Amino acid sequence: MSTPMKHSYESSTTDRVISMAQAIREALAEEMRRDPWVFIMGEDVAEAGTPFKVLKGLVEEFGPQRVIDTPISEAGFTGIAVGAAMTGMRPVVDIMFGDFLTLAMDQIVNQAAKVHYMSGGKWKVPMVIRATMGATLRKAAQHSQSLHAWFAHIPGLKVVIPSTPYDAKGLLKTAIRDDNPVLFFEHKAMYSMRGYVPAEEYTIPFGVADIKREGRDLTIVAIGRMVHVAIEAAQRLAELGIEAEVVDPRTLVPLDRKTLIESARKTGRVIILDEGHQSYGATAELASVITEGAFYYLDAPVIRLGAMDVPVPFSPPLEDLTVPTPERVVEAAKTLCGRV
Amino acid sequence: MSTPMKHSYESSTTDRVISMAQAIREALAEEMRRDPWVFIMGEDVAEAGTPFKVLKGLVEEFGPQRVIDTPISEAGFTGIAVGAAMTGMRPVVDIMFGDFLTLAMDQIVNQAAKVHYMSGGKWKVPMVIRATMGATLRKAAQHSQSLHAWFAHIPGLKVVIPSTPYDAKGLLKTAIRDDNPVLFFEHKAMYSMRGYVPAEEYTIPFGVADIKREGRDLTIVAIGRMVHVAIEAAQRLAELGIEAEVVDPRTLVPLDRKTLIESARKTGRVIILDEGHQSYGATAELASVITEGAFYYLDAPVIRLGAMDVPVPFSPPLEDLTVPTPERVVEAAKTLCGRV
Amino acid sequence: MMSSSGPKIRAERSVYLTVDGEQWLHMYRQMLRIRRFEEQVNELYVSAKMPGLAHLYIGQEAVAVGVCEALRRDDYITSTHRGHGHCLAKGASMDRMFAELLGKAPGYNRGKGGSMHIADPDTGNLGANAIVAGAVGIATGAAFSAKMRGTDQVVVCFFGEGALGQGVLYEVMNMASLWKLPVIYVCENNLYTEYTPYQEVLAGEILDRPRAFGIHAEAVDGQDVREVYFVAQRLIERARAGEGPAFLLCNTYRYYGHHVGDIDRSYYRSREEEEWWKSERDPIRLLGSWMLQERIADERILEAIDREVRAEVEAALAFALNAPYPDLDEVARHVYANEAQL
Amino acid sequence: MMSSSGPKIRAERSVYLTVDGEQWLHMYRQMLRIRRFEEQVNELYVSAKMPGLAHLYIGQEAVAVGVCEALRRDDYITSTHRGHGHCLAKGASMDRMFAELLGKAPGYNRGKGGSMHIADPDTGNLGANAIVAGAVGIATGAAFSAKMRGTDQVVVCFFGEGALGQGVLYEVMNMASLWKLPVIYVCENNLYTEYTPYQEVLAGEILDRPRAFGIHAEAVDGQDVREVYFVAQRLIERARAGEGPAFLLCNTYRYYGHHVGDIDRSYYRSREEEEWWKSERDPIRLLGSWMLQERIADERILEAIDREVRAEVEAALAFALNAPYPDLDEVARHVYANEAQL
């Protein structure tokens, strides 16, 4: 998971390798330099730069007026961001652990997501909510959830989950420039992951899936950190002569249905990986979209591998069972390809 | 939709026809008589009996100690219910509009759903959260949502959506006796709907789907009020010689996969109806479960008909477009059965 | 009957006379516009011409008018489920209000919002909100924005006393106080949260709550537009001058039910109580008699205003009744802003 | 340096002597058990033997011990991310605590909760909670339940001053006050919410907040277990007698970082400040010297206690290190209670 990955957007002139945390920090810094109305608010974002140190250095450059430490008031400051966004600012809200989004659901779902529609298009809410996600960090049930499916279910919100530093930077810049509320999920275990990021400016459009690895035998659609699980599984499968294509939707809303369906039509076999709970989660939507679009091309039903339907346990051997692993993907792929 | 519907559980000796509201009230009253620790809390539940008058009369029988008017504090009183449930009480929480569940998500998802698991099975949280759902009542975007998919995504919660007075009564009694947090969704437009409810006591187990109409050509899986849309569509389809089976899961968690899959295997064609938004919603999970279990029996991909992916608009002609109708179901069924 | 929990600040009568008579007449007209508009809304409901319900503001007009009269057009407000009064007082026109209530295309929100969501950038109306306390974050955020952008706009956040039950109010008051934001929290205590007397669900004294967060707080007689206007003006100018947020408790009363369909109210309040407020504390009549007494107006002028307002209501209603519903493809528009942008 | 915002209630020295010496010795031992237990936790982290992180309570021991000493075993507590002290003070045994922190099968939560979720019905521990203010509803609900079931149990809800930022606290305090529930909100102000000095995120005076909801509120020196115990006892007995909730502000300090990995703290607090608290305000040494002075104990006794506690820690740790991890099929158990019930 720590080998820097080349990807399809790599047209950079440099081979600059940086961490995901730095890529995110760069995106924020560049956008804050470009647009004076972009600001950051959240708990311990200033001097501390968040507990993950992702924002380290930003308050020094932009000052405490634009990198704002808030009280522990997720609903309150998310609501404040909505009002600020409506009146000319472009807030980037920091939700330390995605689990705390539960505290701001009214502000996100009843307010931010609906203001534009309810006002008949008169007010808009250009804001980004950055939140962490992901398990296997021994943080137990209230600090390990991946709740992105909830937001993807709500019209008016966009949902982004990057899997590489390159994508994180390009997508975050797009998110900040978007005129809608965007949920941007960052996997806690990926902040230190390194990858190529060009020195020159770029953005990545929403709604464009990225084929992280090409293959003809099998499609693995993977979200966020699961892309790396998929890549690792694909490498092992290649040794067995099975060439897996790894497709990263990058944005769940808008969703690049076309690329997903085309890959499925090509390979006829699909596995979907996600770190959200499997039931009633993102894997169900992706499986449905693919089945609807590629039904007559599929050799077998799409296999969904989401996180187990259990609260995330603390005990390491238990926690490690809850999230899809390369081993399990290889197993599933072998079954799908009739290799068992 | 207002014709009382006979159903498979109708073994009653009486032909008592009552409204959904009364069925719910009876379930509550019977359980409160049976168990002194059952109590109700929420906004305007006592003298007002809620704005829908569902609880009318309960405070008179059980007193203000057991039918408790709260401040407008959804997070607060849901949290209080969690603590009460852990220490011997059996709270029934009233969330006036399901949209207000957004305010209590931490209490429901991080607390109620996880206490049992996190404590290694030591504490339990026997509570019921009753919430309304559903559109077409001209209540606009913040009073019309059907957010059940969110809760079905969270392990530790059970999710019930009744479609008839009979089911509502039997399932609510089961919910109150369950030792886990149960989300119980009531459609605002169904309170006045009437149906057979026997005078004698009964409960309905969770995880048992109900075949509301038998048929061999097509399966329509429908949730809550959509069951009646399905029945109406089935009646029209019957005139065209297409016999649709209408399957009502009744509980999304636990889900009766077996009945859904068996029906799909029998008919080979499936439509799923839901009043939650279509994308990343309950239809995706049901479609996936069915496709996984009946793939080789299906003539065509499962058709999902959820609510449109738009905030619910106020304007009546627009609002009416957002929810599946018998007409649209008939169209879809005809396509599926090659009748176009 | 009216509980007022803080020091009662009463401007002297003579002070009121420093305000131009035309302005009092304007406030009189504004209150009357709200009254007549809403009487018509009730009529629409009773005659089954309006989809859904509406929460009438009648009885509370002095609050919206007194406060909004002290605001500039580019100042912001947020409102509630009981929002018609605030929207009209901030400058909304009746025709597009009626159109919105009927779900018609020329409505303020293109018919997509309805009674509880009237919003209008032109008059600084950030939107009515159907979630109790749902807009307190938005209002505080707009004040934050005004401060960051260096405008001298002020934001007024209207809510009922029921909103005091919502935790988010305390979260944002804390930040408004810490950051000295130009926001005025206007709490309209009309004695009931839906069908429950407020004392049954509210502990302690209302004014102590904002004060605990270091927010300047005062109470006024919400039926006396003169007092509301004077105090609001002072608090608003204070906020505009950078002196921070304030909380204004307005003690008031709604004459109708919680919503238009709430006809039988006997189980939560008495007919006598309702009559007392209407006969003794009507904000329009109180201002009217005072103006007559002070010779700011005579009966003829007041009658002329009433005629004009009735004509305005009639024309606006006709406009709305005749207006078309939105095109059906509107249903899928405005889910996202500026879809072409990237 | 220590801000105390309310009336400082100081019991007379002579009053403290009315308490049996054995009980002070017990409190001394309890504080020491927390101290030594957590020193070992830090050691486990440093030596990479513990999965994840832990938030050490060291420095704040007088609060947990002073309060829990005034509780009955069947009274309830809720705790926080910084919860080891509360759990031990309420009666938890070290072996099962260590086992839980290591994710081992005999842990209090079968290894499934970890440091932030220790829960134990046997000692009335409703659970530590990793959401700031996440347990205030649970605590208030347990008090509600005690009242409804007619027991005379009291509930103590521990939280840091950071929890004052969460709206739900005000929602439940309102109801606790309205319904006179037997719950004590114990706010431990250790001056920092993670890496931010609390004054930067808190407006007004802390004690004014509960008071605004009609809740009796007092502040104590959280480093003086004698004062904590006396005041807590009074508030608890008051609640037990049906006189309603109370709020106890304990001014205190954490010696270590926000969590065990928070080593470089220079950007949010000074080394001098840390040293001052350790040398001048250490709760264990304060009680120790007083007991020596009052001849409740001599050096020998205190040393014996320390030896015993160290031995307890050692044995408990050995137990936990040797304990097995849970069976893998535990991962899917306890998602739902009593699955066979219907």
Ligand SMILES: Cc1ncc(C[n+]2csc(CCOP(=O)(O)OP(=O)(O)O)c2C)c(N)n1
């Ligand atoms: C969060 C939330 N909970 C409940 C409701 C339902 N509701 C609508 S108005 C109302 C009472 C509001 O009372 P108050 O704030 O005093 O305003 P008033 O109606 O008296 O103007 C309630 C409970 C809601 N809209 N939002």
Ligand SMILES: Cc1ncc(C[n+]2csc(CCOP(=O)(O)OP(=O)(O)O)c2C)c(N)n1
């Ligand atoms: C709702 C929520 N927001 C943020 C966090 C992250 N967090 C954990 S502890 C903490 C600071 C808590 O400060 P305080 O309440 O003073 O307790 P202390 O750590 O000082 O004991 C924060 C922000 C959280 N756990 N829950």
Ligand SMILES: [Mg+2]
């Ligand atoms: Mg009111």
Ligand SMILES: [Mg+2]
């Ligand atoms: Mg602290």
